Amino acid sequence: MIKTISVQSVLYEPESESLRTFMECLAGLTVPEGYELTVRIGDCSKEPQEAGTAARWFSEFGDEGIKFTYEFFGENLGFGGGQNRLSELSTPDYILTLNPDTVFAPDLVTELVKFAEGRSDFGIVEARQFPLEHPKTWNKKDFTTPWCSGCCAMFSGEVYRTVRGFDPAFFLYCEDVDVSWRVRALGKRCYYCVEAGIYHRKQLTLSGVRTGESEHLWGLAGLLLLLKKYGRNRQFDRLLNNLKKSKDERYELCRGLIAQWSPTLTMATPAERRMARFYANFAPNKSRWGY
Amino acid sequence: MRPTGTKLDLFVGELQRLESHEESTAGPDFSILIRTVGNRNDLLREALLSVMAQTHQSFEVLLLFHTPDDPSPPLEGLQSLIRQFPARFAAKVRLIVVTRPGRSAPLNDGIEQARGRFVCILDDDDLLYDHHFESVSCAVKANPDQRVFQTYSSRRLISVHDKASNATFPYSVDRIETAYTDPFDEAKQLRENFVPSCNFVFSRDYANALGLRFDESLEVLEDWKFLMDLNRLAQVVTVPEITTAIGARSNQTNTVEHPALKELWKRNRQLIQRQLAAAPRLMGAKEMASIVTVLELSEELNMELCQMKRPIRQIERWFFFFLYHVASPFVRVFRRAIVRGNRR
Numbered sequence: 248m249i250k251t252i253s254v255q256s257v258l259y260e261p262e263s264e265s266l267r268t269f270m271e272c273l274a275g276l277t278v279p280e281g282y283e284l285t286v287r288i289g290d291c292s293k294e295p296q297e298a299g300t301a302a303r304w305f306s307e308f309g310d311e312g313i314k315f316t317y318e319f320f321g322e323n324l325g326f327g328g329g330q331n332r333l334s335e336l337s338t339p340d341y342i343l344t345l346n347p348d349t350v351f352a353p354d355l356v357t358e359l360v361k362f363a364e365g366r367s368d369f370g371i372v373e374a375r376q377f378p379l380e381h382p383k384t385w386n387k388k389d390f391t392t393p394w395c396s397g398c399c400a401m402f403s404g405e406v407y408r409t410v411r412g413f414d415p416a417f418f419l420y421c422e423d424v425d426v427s428w429r430v431r432a433l434g435k436r437c438y439y440c441v442e443a444g445i446y447h448r449k450q451l452t453l454s455g456v457r458t459g460e461s462e463h464l465w466g467l468a469g470l471l472l473l474l475k476k477y478g479r480n481r482q483f484d485r486l487l488n489n490l491k492k493s494k495d496e497r498y499e500l501c502r503g504l505i506a507q508w509s510p511t512l513t514m515a516t517p518a519e520r521r522m523a524r525f526y527a528n529f530a531p532n533k534s535r536w537g538y
Numbered sequence: 539m540r541p542t543g544t545k546l547d548l549f550v551g552e553l554q555r556l557e558s559h560e561e562s563t564a565g566p567d568f569s570i571l572i573r574t575v576g577n578r579n580d581l582l583r584e585a586l587l588s589v590m591a592q593t594h595q596s597f598e599v600l601l602l603f604h605t606p607d608d609p610s611p612p613l614e615g616l617q618s619l620i621r622q623f624p625a626r627f628a629a630k631v632r633l634i635v636v637t638r639p640g641r642s643a644p645l646n647d648g649i650e651q652a653r654g655r656f657v658c659i660l661d662d663d664d665l666l667y668d669h670h671f672e673s674v675s676c677a678v679k680a681n682p683d684q685r686v687f688q689t690y691s692s693r694r695l696i697s698v699h700d701k702a703s704n705a706t707f708p709y710s711v712d713r714i715e716t717a718y719t720d721p722f723d724e725a726k727q728l729r730e731n732f733v734p735s736c737n738f739v740f741s742r743d744y745a746n747a748l749g750l751r752f753d754e755s756l757e758v759l760e761d762w763k764f765l766m767d768l769n770r771l772a773q774v775v776t777v778p779e780i781t782t783a784i785g786a787r788s789n790q791t792n793t794v795e796h797p798a799l800k801e802l803w804k805r806n807r808q809l810i811q812r813q814l815a816a817a818p819r820l821m822g823a824k825e826m827a828s829i830v831t832v833l834e835l836s837e838e839l840n841m842e843l844c845q846m847k848r849p850i851r852q853i854e855r856w857f858f859f860f861l862y863h864v865a866s867p868f869v870r871v872f873r874r875a876i877v878r879g880n881r882r
Contacts, residue, residue: 264593265668271624350591352583353622377584378665378694378783380711387710441710446587448668451692451780453719536714 251283252356253339253404256347257329258301259291265448269347270304277353278312279360285314287336289329295319326397327413327422334412343401350446351399358443359401362390370406370435371427374399374443379451383532385439392439393524393532394427399445406435414476416512418504419461421469424531425476428515428522464497468504470529475505477515477523486529548818552748552771559747562655566630567596568671569654569742573636573644574662575604576611579619581785582662586619589660590627594671598654599631602644609637642752642760649745656687658739659761663785665694666736670781674739677777685744685772686765689737689781693717696785717784721776724769724825725832728814730807731762733774736782740768758799759806763813770819 254273258266278284288301305315316336324332330344341363343356355374363369373395385392397413400423410429413422427437450457458466467490474483490498515523526533570589574582589599601620605611613633620631634651636644649657656674660666674687681687695713718734726732738761745751750767752760768774821829 262593264595265591268591268624271626275622275624350587352587375710377711378588378667378692379714380694382714444584444587446584446591446668448591450667450669451714451716451783453690453716453778453780535712 249281249283250341251285251337251339251404252279252341252343252360253285253287253334253337254343254345254356255287255289255330255333256345257289257291257324257326257333258347259323260293261347263300265348266301267304268350270301272349272351272353273345274305274313275353276313276355277357279357282340282360283314284312284356285316285337285339287316287318287333289318289320289324289333291320291323291325291329325415325418325422326420327417327426328415330397331412331415334407338408339404341401342404342407344397344399346398346447348448349399350448352444355399355443355445356401359440362438362440362442363401363403366436366438368434368436369403370430370433370437371395371400371402372438372440373401374445375439375441376447376449377444379447379449379456382534382536384535390438390440392437394424394431395437395439397423397426398447399443402430403435406430406433409433414513416476416508417469417472418508419465419469421466421473421531425473428477429519431522432516432519464500467497468501468508470531471501471505472508472512473531474525474529475509476512477520479523479525482525482529549771549820555749556744556747556771559743561743562653565653565655566598567594567655567675568739569598569600569648569652569657571600571602571645571648571652571657571659572662573602573604573641573648573659574616576616578662579615583619583622585660585662585665586623586627586631588665588668590623591668592666592671593668594675597630597671598652600648600652601631601633602636602648603633604636604644606637606639606643611635638754640754640756641758642754642756645760645764646751646754649742649751652742654742656739657742657745659735660782661736661785663696663787664736665783665785667781667783669779673777673779673781677775681775684775685741686768686774687739687777688722688733688774689739689777689779690719691717691734691737691782691784692780693784693786696787714783716780719780721778722774723828724774724821725828727762727766727769729811731759731765733761733765734782734784735761736784738765738768738774744768744772756806756810758803759810763810766810766814770817773822 254276256269273286276284286305302315302317318333318336320329320332334342341360343359351374359372359374362372373392376396376398381396383392383394410426410433413426417425431437471483471486474486487498487502490501523531525531572582572585586599589597601616603611603613603616613635616633620628620633623631632651634647636647638647645659656678658674670689673689677687678684693715694711697710697712718732718737720732722733745768748771750764752764756763
């Protein structure tokens with residue numbers, strides 16, 4: 248019986264050249280034997296013109312063995328919301344979430360599938376990012392990791408549907424941490440596949456990783472929401488107070504966003520709370536290096 | 539009348555060659571030279587992906603397959619690797635076989651065959667951040683008369699994952715840190731190399747006009763010598779951005795750290811220093827000031843050391859005086875007493 252893989256990516260006003268390279272990589276993907284591959288692009292941009300270009304590029308470079316679908320959402324659903332909408336289109340065996348700011352080799356899916364097959368406790372597996380490998384820790388013996396980055400994470404379709412995908416209350420950032428903890432609460436595991444490498448467009452400056460304005464704001468708002476969802480009220484208050492004391496411009500914005508999102512937030516169950524870990528600076532992972 | 543054969547004649551001659559050299563107009567903005575010996579294609583693939591990801595796409599890739607021991611090497615491995623890439627990128631890659639010995643040979647062949655306005659180098663275990671060409675391109679636009687540019691780098695300490703078989707892949711990173719992030723300083727650079735090969739970009743026309751090539755007699759540090767040759771007439775413009783990631787392996791297989799290569803490293807370093815001291819160079823006022831500062835500092839340190847040594851010498855003198863005049867009579871008395879005691 249042929250198994251299905253859905254490779255999903257959510258766009259928002261992408262830069263033309265990097266989108267073109269991304270589409271070329273998608274079109275060149277090798278389909279693992281016994282599988283059917285569908286590339287699903289969801290577009291949260293204000294206008295659908297980029298998507299038309301994406302479809303044209305895909306047909307230009309694409310392999311006939313890969314199906315391609317394109318959805319223009321007409322609204323900005325955020326990362327998790329967009330991925331959930333795309334996953335509702337079918338019931339694949341595996342769901343691979345991919346950021347459009349990535350570049351990868353054709354065997355990416357093959358390596359991830361090879362890793363996932365035969366692991367009965369498989370929930371999610373993520374690819375190794377370069378040139379800046381993700382700073383969170385992973386176990387070198389059994390390849391487990393506390394959570395998987397959504398930049399390139401392959402979910403078991405069944406597990407994804409059981410946990411009902413990403414929590415749409417998170418707009419950007421930390422939704423991958425949340426879904427990973429919920430997957431682990433089911434008794435499934437998060438894995439790190441070193442064999443599958445993916446180039447993630449990140450840059451390093453003399454003072455650390457370069458973060459855009461959106462990451463600066465949404466990353467913090469996502470973290471606050473994560474603390475709230477997992478019942479870390481004291482840490483939540485401390486982080487907000489720290490922002491207020493330091494006269495951080497994001498304080499008012501974050502308060503507004505939390506007030507807006509909180510009603511839609513599904514609070515974590517006791518089993519899910521047991522999976523949650525917060526470390527220095529309230530981060531959900533220990534950093535392997537100092538940036 | 540000015541005597542002939544002076545340093546000035548050398549510079550005038552080189553400047554005349556530069557002026558008479560016709561600038562090439564065709565070709566992409568950058569030629570990137572990637573040398574490989576073909577034994578770590580997995581790492582090379584990641585290096586190529588990092589080139590493909592560049593936001594500035596006017597470039598060509600010269601993949602220099604170095605096989606000095608095999609005049610007709612099997613090319614299937616590298617050819618199939620190139621075919622894995624999308625056609626638009628694969629069309630930019632040229633596979634060139636270099637059979638001449640020496641680490642510098644592939645780089646020199648690469649410069650000969652390059653068509654880009656600027657040339658840069660990448661080893662097969664190094665990576666580019668996606669703004670490398672864009673950052674240099676902006677610097678070129680801002681400094682149209684300059685010929686040599688330098689960027690900064692980060693270092694990835696990569697652990698060999700399968701230690702039992704010493705497999706070179708898969709790699710994971712144990713540590714990421716910034717490295718080589720100082721602006722170019724000619725005076726400092728004369729002493730040691732602070733700019734890795736992947737961090738300097740030079741005009742092909744400039745190198746060709748002066749006939750500059752990597753020294754093929756050097757077994758290591760060939761990039762240091764070449765950069766200093768480029769720097770003899772041209773200023774090096776620093777682009778203060780981290781645009782490359784150098785791979786350092788934890789199993790000491792880097793040429794820099796390999797214990798067996800330490801002696802070779804030292805020998806080549808001394809050789810280059812002698813060559814640099816022998817060749818005349820144009821030095822800017824800033825560099826001269828830097829050398830004067832270093833000399834002054836060294837003089838001051840020397841003075842301070844002398845002043846520190848004076849009281850130490852005084853203490854030493856007193857100590858020996860005490861030992862000879864005060865302590866030794868007592869020692870003698872004790873020795874006699876012990877000898878007498880033994881006789882009884």
